[in-house]
Amino acid sequence: MTRHFPHDWQSANVSRIPYPLYTDEDVYRRELEAIFYGPHWSYVGLSCEISGPGDYKETSIGERSVIMVRDPDGSINVVENHCAHRGVKFCQERFGTVKSFICPYHQWNYNLKGDLTGLPFRRGFKGQGGMPADFDTKQHGLTKLHVAEHNGVVFATFSADTPPLLDYIGPKILEWFERTFDGRELTLLGYSRQRIPGNWKLMQENIKDPYHPGLLHTWFVTFGLWRADQSSRMIMDEHGRHAAMVSAKNAGGGGEVTQNVSSFKADMALNDDRMLDIVPEEWWKGPTVVMTTIFPSLILQQQVNSVSTRQIQPRGPGKFDFVWTHFGFKDDTPEMTRRRLRQANLFGPAGFVSADDGEVIEFSQQGFEQDPANETYAELGGTDVADTEHMVTETLIRGMYGYYRKVMDL
């Protein structure tokens, strides 16, 4: 079978993205190696999810299952979830509390740092069998990942070449990261999990695309939560891989900006407006919405009073799991917690302004699969890559593909 890819990314511009980049198995395998298992930090969770000693959470980086665990010394370890002996994925629960990791197959025993601490019949039985005389437990631990935590958000990487986390995020995006995560204690509100039949990059693109919210999402345009006539900024790190879309809501309603927008509903009003009972918080420092993408696996959401992390777990070229962790802050009043939960109706797999993102991603994937010779066109605002003071641009998407092309050597 001939594979045209990767040699047919002919365009000099990253504004034309070949469809096979979203569908090709070889491209996908290279992404796993070069991106997810390469020198990049991937999100694994929030520190508040594993508060006590021995608390763990199972999650994924790329397709590899990993366990984030609270060490008795208070630090956080991340180890890969398979036994050094015969490869068994020994942890089958997603959360729990343990003193050590024990593989059920042959009871190999690991401490929470991933060191092998014991195994049955190491010296044989009645002088027979057993491990070789030079068996060294240090050579047979779990795969240990590098771990970094910043203000309650935990990242891990398989690669020793990954730069320090704060350098990786870079000063421009760190500013927006620290606007939400400034060291305040977080409280966990719960999870949503969806499996989206589309390529994982489409979700990064979706949150680097300020063009669509005021068009696809009626709620945004009608109630002024996100649309082209409000002040906004598109910001990237120096590599173009991470981004922040920053904006401030306006009063909504009709006007020049809604004239050609078929999703705008002039007479739409809520029967129960508690869903949009928005109360500005001091830490916003102005913007009502900041959507941050940390390449490759993390999206940070602040949409008015609703805050969440969204994690991308690729599952082949044509699908990914999308895990939402909604949280609040320790000093939230019960009213603020209720408000965050109410506004959560806008987001997630059934959300008024999110369910349709998953749907259009599925439709994009269907288009890519049927016509492999084609390419997407992302030239709103030109072909260059630069920060902007408006939202009528696809610059952040181009920024990501500029970086992607380098890392993937395409």
Place this chain on the structure above:
Amino acid sequence: MIDPSVRFAIEQLYAAYTSALDNGRFDDWPDFFIEDGRYVLIPRENHDRGLPLATMSLESRGMMKDRVYGVINTLFHAPYYQRHILGPMRIEEDGDALLVEANYVVFRTKRNEMSEVFNTGRYIDRIVNTDDGLRFAEKLCVFDSEMIPNSIIYPI
């Protein structure tokens, strides 16, 4: 022992409820609830751990009407049929109210596709008697389904 006529009335309520949803009569849906009735669709994971986040959490008939408006007029999605199958009901009396628990499976059928299990779990409901007959004061749908297949548009 629940009076057979009460059980019969409850079964009629559920039959009417699923008929409205499965045949696309979404405008009828809020009327199965009392004015300040609650509708909560929540992953079992959150429910079991006492985490409050729900997939859908509506606190009045008004919010339900807004959801229906959203489903019909604002949410862009691939069209699908849904079909509810309910198991036997466990009914308890609680003062003037009735507590009902029932397993459900919802199948989804998209255009040109095979039918698939879309969402499965149990209803944990509180039903009250009103002048208009039995109505839900609270309907909690706790679903086992670990992964939502992309999105949930219609009520369960």
